[in-house]
Amino acid sequence: MATSSSVALPGAMDSLYTLIRFVTSYAGEHGFAGEKISAIELALEEVLVNIIKHTYEESGLQDLIEINCGTDAGSLVIEIIDSGKPFDIFSVREPDIYADIDERQIGGLGIFFVKKLMDDVRYRREDGRNILTLVAKNTPSQ
Amino acid sequence: MTGKTILLILHPKISEEKYLITFMEIDAAKENNKVIVSVKGKIDAVTAPEFEKTLADFIVQGEKSFLLNFSGLEYISSAGLRSILFTAKQLKSKSGNMIFCGLKGPVRDVFKISGFDTIFKIYNTREEALK
Numbered sequence: 669m670a671t672s673s674s675v676a677l678p679g680a681m682d683s684l685y686t687l688i689r690f691v692t693s694y695a696g697e698h699g700f701a702g703e704k705i706s707a708i709e710l711a712l713e714e715v716l717v718n719i720i721k722h723t724y725e726e727s728g729l730q731d732l733i734e735i736n737c738g739t740d741a742g743s744l745v746i747e748i749i750d751s752g753k754p755f756d757i758f759s760v761r762e763p764d765i766y767a768d769i770d771e772r773q774i775g776g777l778g779i780f781f782v783k784k785l786m787d788d789v790r791y792r793r794e795d796g797r798n799i800l801t802l803v804a805k806n807t808p809s810q
Numbered sequence: 811m812t813g814k815t816i817l818l819i820l821h822p823k824i825s826e827e828k829y830l831i832t833f834m835e836i837d838a839a840k841e842n843n844k845v846i847v848s849v850k851g852k853i854d855a856v857t858a859p860e861f862e863k864t865l866a867d868f869i870v871q872g873e874k875s876f877l878l879n880f881s882g883l884e885y886i887s888s889a890g891l892r893s894i895l896f897t898a899k900q901l902k903s904k905s906g907n908m909i910f911c912g913l914k915g916p917v918r919d920v921f922k923i924s925g926f927d928t929i930f931k932i933y934n935t936r937e938e939a940l941k
Contacts (some may be wrong), residue, residue, distance in 0.1 A: 765925030
């Protein structure tokens with residue numbers, strides 16, 4: 669990453685919009701616009717709410733969420749780091765998007781959106797922390 | 811009861827209008843035996859509970875037929891879809907239904923990615939939906 673920018677805030681719902689805005693502002697400053705910013709905003713909300721609700725609140729853990737933003741060959745690279753229990757988003761089964769109202773499961777869509785909307789998603793566990801990397805290319809969605 | 815609900819969330823430390831970070835406005839009115847719920851702004855993890863409660867209150871009053879007008883909706887996340895699915899399941903068990911109109915931009919994309927565009931009837935305009 670040539671230039672990067674970082675923020676760390678308590679992993680609580682009060683931090684949600686500040687963290688999302690940190691990333692969307694960075695994306696805007698680096699030439700991202702329109703639908704791509706919307707996709708980044710949505711992916712961020714899904715990842716952050718998941719960490720806040722499931723990794724921190726459910727286990728009564730109070731710790732920071734750290735975000736590092738950078739660019740790499742025109743792509744936006746976002747690292748989201750938490751110190752909660754291991755959570756590999758690739759271990760989550762994808763929802764059946766063809767199921768009817770009765771059979772549709774409530775939940776599971778957030779992670780699915782992250783994988784669909786970002787151009788690359790990587791997970792690693794390092795020093796007791798979850799590190800999720802999202803990559804968004806600066807091209808129109810789809 | 812029909813009426814208007816507005817939910818504004820401002821940055822916790824700075825409450826000037828330019829720091830407005832989420833906004834949802836719900837306008838509900840009854841027409842042709844349908845409750846038309848028009849939602850403007852964002853249905854996200856913070857505003858979704860209020861959206862869900864608005865619909866739940868109508869169901870408690872015996873309403874079974876809803877048109878959700880999303881022509882002013884700019885953003886919806888999985889939290890909003892969860893509220894929609896939860897409400898749709900309840901309505902189905904009461905032989906009610908829920909249709910949509912006016913989806914645009916990112917909201918239309920989210921409905922497509924999630925397959926919600928195949929499980930719900932979606933119309934381009936309010937007029938078409940009410941025909």
